[in-house]
Amino acid sequence: MAAIDLSSPARSSPAPLSPRRGSLHLLLRRPRRPSVRCSLDAAPKQAQGPPAAVAAEEAPTARKECYGVFCTTYDLRADEKTKSWKSLVNVAVSGAAGMISNHLLFKLASGEVFGPDQPIALKLLGSERSIQALEGVAMELEDSLYPLLREVSIGIDPYVVFEDAEWALLIGAKPRGPGMERSALLDINGQIFAEQGKALNSVASRNVKVIVVGNPCNTNALICLKNAPNIPAKNFHALTRLDENRAKCQLALKAGVFYDKVSNMTIWGNHSTTQVPDFLNAKINGRPVKEVIKDTKWLEDEFTKTVQKRGGVLIQKWGRSSAASTAVSIVDAIRSLVNPTPEGDWFSTGGDGDYELVKDVAMDDFLWERIKKSEAELLAEKRCVAHLTGEGNAFCDLPGDTMLPGEM
Template sequence: MAEPIRIVVTGAAGQIAYSLLYMIARGEVFGKDQPLILHLLDIPPMVGVLEGVVMELADCALPLLREVVPTTDPLVGFKDVSAAFLVGAMPRKEGMERKDLLSANVKIFKVQGEALDKVAKKDVKVLVVGNPANTNALVCANYAPSIPRENFSAMTRLDQNRAASQIANKLGVSINEVNNIIIWGNHSSTQYPDAAQGKVLVKGEWKSIAEAVNNDAYLQGQFIETVQKRGAAVIGARKMSSAMSAAKAACDHMHDWWNGTAPGKFVSMGVFSDGSYGSPKDVVFSFPVEIKNKQWKIVEGLAISEFGKSKLNITSKELEEEKNEALSVLDSN
């Protein structure tokens, strides 16, 4: 057996973590022969709930789980971790302006960035799930200057999974027969779910999704809107936000970052922009990436339609606005 690795989940007493911790501890992310030590970080008012989560993890009798470290201290939570799932964030409350939300989250992700910088492994892989995920990842990286910026990413895999599911359902195929749908930009309602590069297996033959669906009005209208508004639709139905699907997406994201992508397949990750596809530099922007040896690389050279470019402009503008608002909060702190 390999040496155990340390993994931290923040917001560990919350809804998403409740599904996520079990998936990680079962070996679905880091491998079925990789022992784990789980660090569970949450805020002091959640200590009682956290104790219950620790009991449940023990009662699951998971062979890979060597130790559980529940804590409210970021310096304990991030100590020597190889991967971090930053799930805990201030949720948007009714009537809350975006600047207020960013302000509350800047404080959280500043503390976490500083702790990562001090005590985490320098090759730690940091996945930000808590919203606004792209800008939270930017802030966190800002306060962890000793960790390479490419080790921070924001989750848009849930949006990719939602998009693939919509196409699979429309065409009556299995989800693993749909590939390379892209989520561009921000994990928000301005994101651009792009099926134009995607492929689908129909009767033993890989075809473009555009050809298989044969309905541009759907792909440029209802499909995009459904994916953009899916989170709100889940809240409307469940009276709570997407938790099980968000946990699954976090596992998918980290699994591929850790283990790599298959040749010819790409996945969507919010990563620091180098200006590819006309995106603004130095924001965390969702691109299609290929992953090898735990390193992601933006897929270059994809043809973007005029329609696609107009969508990219909208989400780029929002990310620049968020970045500027977050930086103004940082400057005033």
């Protein structure tokens, strides 16, 4: 997660690396076997079992931490409209009062992410400072009357909010203050993700899927994973999908094609200025990008910068960070983990998994050198948070400022 291990994908690489535990950047294909749907697996089985004993509609039962109309208890099996639905999926979201969540929660509730027969329970984690705002979010979710949204609970204690979570979308992170060193940011956010990892380890579903969005997301994900030893390491992901989507869009724009023609896009390395959007393996209309876009100078010099600067340009224009498209990319990431990947395509995520690792990845010197640079940075970040991952004393020797523009 934190460092890059290219053992699997880089089989055709000029300099294969040996595997390194717990530190892997993956190119994944989601196998076409529904039996690996993990947390959703149990749902249909439960659905076929006898209906659980629940309070009658006339006698609502208050659940701990539940909010407003979502405190009512129902028997989905007793209702003609809902009896064929799957069992409720528990989705925990941190930073739930923030702008990214404000987009994401309504997408989760609408059925856009998990499908039209998947009822959902949202468990919203905020802070003492944001608990009022969190109530406001819950009120807007009430007013949206989403039929699939059956439970909403809010709270500030991850040990309560993460209980039985089957998905944990960890969005909340402290932004970097003026003059703050990157190492200080790593430490502050590391503390948060260490605590949340421990909470997940204690109270979440044993097969909870974790997507870390809060930056620095790769190292935060590593910290979270290391503090949750009872949860399979493969279940932890750092969000690289927004960069992947942005890279696809820029290649499409340059080639003059619609973005749905771009496939096999990878983001290697850290979510920072050392990140490596991979135009060597990406394809346009099934052909290698370099055959379609002849402007090698643009590919080598401009393309990566444009992808990396995108967030900063957006802040300049729009005055805020890109909450809406970040939420869309989280939706994309979840869907890629849940649904089979289109034949021949892949997606990338920072993680450590037993997914179907892509093997036929090309490598050349240009790509290799850049990936090595990002790997070095991830390893340095890893050493810098060793006190949070249980790997001894921290030693912070970070390279220069590699925060992406627009991510303060």
